[in-house]
Each structure stands twice: as structure tokens, then as C-alpha cells.
Amino acid sequence: MARVAIVTDSTAMLPSDLGDAAELITSVPLQVIVDGTSYDDGVEETSPEALLSALDAHRTVTTSRPSPALLAEVYSKLAAEGYEEIVSIHLSAELSATCESSMLAARESPVPVITVDTKLVGPGVGFAVMAAAKVVGRGGSAAEARDAALERVAATQSYFYVDTLEYLRRGGRIGAAAALLGTALAVKPLLTIEDGRVVPHERVRTAERAIARLRALGVEAGEDRDAVEVVVAHLGSPDRATAMTEGLYEELDDKINGKIRVGELGAVLGAHVGPGCVAVVVGPCL
Incomplete structure (x- = not known):
């Protein structure tokens, strides 16, 4: 072989x-490009902390x-x-x-x-x-x-919440979710990936309700399966990620293979979703 x-x-x-x-x-x-200087994703200059600092300072961050x-x-x-x-x-x-x-x-x-x-x-x-x-x-x-x-x-389902669609808009990755831009201040969007594109899944009125609904979507994705692998990802939102993880454990404990993996998004993905993003990914166990 x-x-x-x-x-x-x-x-x-x-x-x-x-x-x-x-x-x-x-x-x-x-590649992550900060004010015209290119860095490899995953090095010190593109750590989540460095990315958050760059975004907070309104530096230009793009990817390649x-x-x-x-x-x-x-x-x-x-x-x-x-x-x-x-x-x-x-x-x-x-x-x-x-x-x-x-x-x-x-x-x-x-x-x-x-x-x-x-x-x-x-x-x-x-x-x-x-x-x-x-x-x-x-x-x-x-x-x-x-x-x-x-x-x-x-067989894998991905859902994520963003505080604002602005970062997706800047990067041109917003896809069908662009329909939400006109009411972006009035809703908190829950998004998913469909046929490779970012698309809206639901509109929720407050961040608190959106996070609760995100948890429910994660539960729905796993409740009809015998065993699942779950990842919770975030950018600059450890408290939200912790609460999400605890909630998913409560609902899916007997189905989760091992532990829910929690991680902070790298700079390439983080640059397109912005601070406050929380994602839940549920897939079948190997």
C-alpha cells in the first residue's frame, strides 16, 4: 500500500x-497582513492577543x-x-x-x-x-x-455568533448574510456554513438570547446521535465560551466523546469574525 x-x-x-x-x-x-506587513498565521505576531490589540487599535488586518x-x-x-x-x-x-x-x-x-x-x-x-x-x-x-x-x-454542523457583521463585510466573506446588514444594529445574527458560504441561520434580538440559542442549536445537532465530538471556539470571549461549554455538557453529557474542546480562534479566522465571536461545531465521533 x-x-x-x-x-x-x-x-x-x-x-x-x-x-x-x-x-x-x-x-x-x-498569511495575516497587518498594516501591509505579512506574517504566518500562528506566530507571536498573529496570536489572538496580538490580533485583538490590532483590531482595537483600528489597524488594517487582512488575510491571504x-x-x-x-x-x-x-x-x-x-x-x-x-x-x-x-x-x-x-x-x-x-x-x-x-x-x-x-x-x-x-x-x-x-x-x-x-x-x-x-x-x-x-x-x-x-x-x-x-x-x-x-x-x-x-x-x-x-x-x-x-x-x-x-x-x-x-455530518458536521457549525454555528456561530458574531457581535457585528462588520468584520465579515470588510473581508468580503459575508455571502448571503449580507441581507442582514441593513438591520445589523437591530439584530444579533446567528450564522452557519452552507455549501461553503457564510449564511444567516437566525436573527435574535439580544446578545444574551443569541448565545442561549447558539447553545440550543449545538444541543439539537447532537441529541439524535449516539456519540458526538464538540468544539467551542471564540475570539476574546472566554466567559462566553466557558458558559457555552458548561451548558452543552449539561445537555449532551452522555453523548460527548471525551471532553468538549475549547479554543481561541487564530488570526486568519478571527480577523473575519471579530471580538466576541463564539462558535459551536458538532460532528460524529471517529
Whole structure:
């Protein structure tokens, strides 16, 4: 059986402990541009604290895909290490050109590369990566890993709350949620990812009610399943994230596999949702 490597990007919010999968997975950083200076996502200059400081100071923060050249270099390195196939799993092509970079780099790769558009962002991408890694770990092919990743993606639900739509508007990632802009001051939007795009799910009148409804959506996503994996993500809102996690434990305790993973969004995602964002991602257990 061919040796298979997995490549993903820094938005995937992978677990800190990857176990045996660590040797299979390579993560490539997207770029965060602050006042015209570009940094790798995940370094000190793009920590959540640094991002919040930059946004608070009204500095210009934008993001960019990893270049095709960088991904081509990663693919060539993996081939040199003896890998014979690569599965490259990334955030939604509707929200980033990272998949395009992967497909361009694949043309120059010395080994076959399968690019997977998860049509998700953040933890949902990580869910796909871990599903692929499980298949590869037991000797599966690149095609089998791709299928496992997409199967888990199809069963994953992502909901998130933002204090304002302004950051999504600035980054051009607002999609169908643009319909809410005219009443943005009157509502607190709950959003989801549909066909790779950010779309409105519900309109709620206050932040308190929106957070309560977000919790209910997380419960609804998991209550009809035997076991689920849950991630709560946030930017600059540890209290909201803690309360959300406690509430989900109360409702889904017997269905949660292990612990709910709580994490702060990296700069690439955080720059597009802004401070106060809270997200709940629910997927099937591996």
C-alpha cells in the first residue's frame, strides 16, 4: 500500500495532541497582513492577543492564502521523505483561495495530490483531517482518506455568533448574510456554513438570547446521535465560551466523546469574525 501524507492549513484548529497522527499531518500557514506587513498565521505576531490589540487599535488586518509555491515545496518535501500520495485538506474554497493554491501546486508535485475542499472552516476542517488520518493510519489509500474526510464533513454542523457583521463585510466573506446588514444594529445574527458560504441561520434580538440559542442549536445537532465530538471556539470571549461549554455538557453529557474542546480562534479566522465571536461545531465521533 502506498504511503500517504496529509496536508492541511492553519485554520483547521487541530487538537493539541494528535497522537500517532502527528507524523502524518503537515499544516501550512495562511498569511495575516497587518498594516501591509505579512506574517504566518500562528506566530507571536498573529496570536489572538496580538490580533485583538490590532483590531482595537483600528489597524488594517487582512488575510491571504498560502502561495502555490509554498504548497509545492511542502509536497516535494513529503515526496522526498518517501510519501507516495498526498491528501491536501483545506477550508472552504468559497472563503479562501487555499484550495486553488493546492491544485496549482499539485501540477508540479512529484507524487499525486488529492485536494479536498471541506466547504467548512475552523474545527470542521480539523474534523475532516482527523477522519482522513484515521484511515491512513490503518493503511488506507489517499482516495479512501478523502472519502472519509468528506463523509465526516457532511455530518458536521457549525454555528456561530458574531457581535457585528462588520468584520465579515470588510473581508468580503459575508455571502448571503449580507441581507442582514441593513438591520445589523437591530439584530444579533446567528450564522452557519452552507455549501461553503457564510449564511444567516437566525436573527435574535439580544446578545444574551443569541448565545442561549447558539447553545440550543449545538444541543439539537447532537441529541439524535449516539456519540458526538464538540468544539467551542471564540475570539476574546472566554466567559462566553466557558458558559457555552458548561451548558452543552449539561445537555449532551452522555453523548460527548471525551471532553468538549475549547479554543481561541487564530488570526486568519478571527480577523473575519471579530471580538466576541463564539462558535459551536458538532460532528460524529471517529
